[in-house]
Amino acid sequence: MKNLNSxxxxxxxxxxxxxxxxxxxxxxASELRxxxxxxxxxxxxxx
Amino acid sequence: xxxxxxxxxxxxxxxxxxAYAAFFIAPTDSRQGVIYRIIFLHVPSAWTGLVAxxxxxxxxxxxxxKRTPRWDWLGVSCAEVGLVFTSVVxxxxxxxxHPVWGIWWTWDARLTSTFVLWLLYVAYLMLRTLVxxxxxxxxxxxxxxxxxxxxxxxxxxSIRWWRTQHPQPVIxxxxxxxxxxVMLRVLLFxxxxxxxxxxxxxxxxxxxxxxxEDFELVRRESEAA
Numbered sequence: 206m207k208n209l210n211s212x213x214x215x216x217x218x219x220x221x222x223x224x225x226x227x228x229x230x231x232x233x234a235s236e237l238r239x240x241x242x243x244x245x246x247x248x249x250x251x252x
Numbered sequence: 253x254x255x256x257x258x259x260x261x262x263x264x265x266x267x268x269x270x271a272y273a274a275f276f277i278a279p280t281d282s283r284q285g286v287i288y289r290i291i292f293l294h295v296p297s298a299w300t301g302l303v304a305x306x307x308x309x310x311x312x313x314x315x316x317x318k319r320t321p322r323w324d325w326l327g328v329s330c331a332e333v334g335l336v337f338t339s340v341v342x343x344x345x346x347x348x349x350h351p352v353w354g355i356w357w358t359w360d361a362r363l364t365s366t367f368v369l370w371l372l373y374v375a376y377l378m379l380r381t382l383v384x385x386x387x388x389x390x391x392x393x394x395x396x397x398x399x400x401x402x403x404x405x406x407x408x409x410s411i412r413w414w415r416t417q418h419p420q421p422v423i424x425x426x427x428x429x430x431x432x433x434v435m436l437r438v439l440l441f442x443x444x445x446x447x448x449x450x451x452x453x454x455x456x457x458x459x460x461x462x463x464x465e466d467f468e469l470v471r472r473e474s475e476a477a
Contacts, residue, residue: 208287212287219340227453227456241463251477
């Protein structure tokens, strides 16, 4: 089972890259949603 | 929300099934041993990245012709997701190459054209941060995206047109090339979760772009009020 660690490392790194990317997209969406709600709130107060 | 959770769970299950097939169903290669199993991750990631760049290319052409923001959102979403898959290719390739070739990297036609492809789409995303006016940004990045796609046929053809250190194609290659039937089935099955993951990521990224448009509209309305 020579090089099995390298195969595991490749899978972990690849899944890690996908997971981190998904989390960054979700975080960007969450921050934008908050900003949007804040902006809508301030617009309603102006009206 | 429930649909997204179910979609995510399906992708995770498919990824786990593909990993199981790669480790326990595909036979061990007599020459390379266990390390060859990286191809069940590396090759489907490469194919999926190229599919994402192809959708980006179509979206870029559609934007240039129709100037509808939705095509721009799709283009940038696919470019970013394609870049993620190509990053996985560029990381997993050297992990396989080191024990098999004795080196991590070589500047052969396939590796170089793939690295150039990665750089081109990094440039595509950087270009978008440099232009503030939305319509100008969308048009410039669409034109650049069409140019960047020229490298995709080069990546595909590099191992067919030139002698490379990178292995020759196992699918659509010369007569006599190919994989063991079980390995081939596992390889094709491993592509399925990657395509599902690509779809999930593109949808998530597209929703973010759509939300940005809403934000811009409300911001302008707020400034005018």
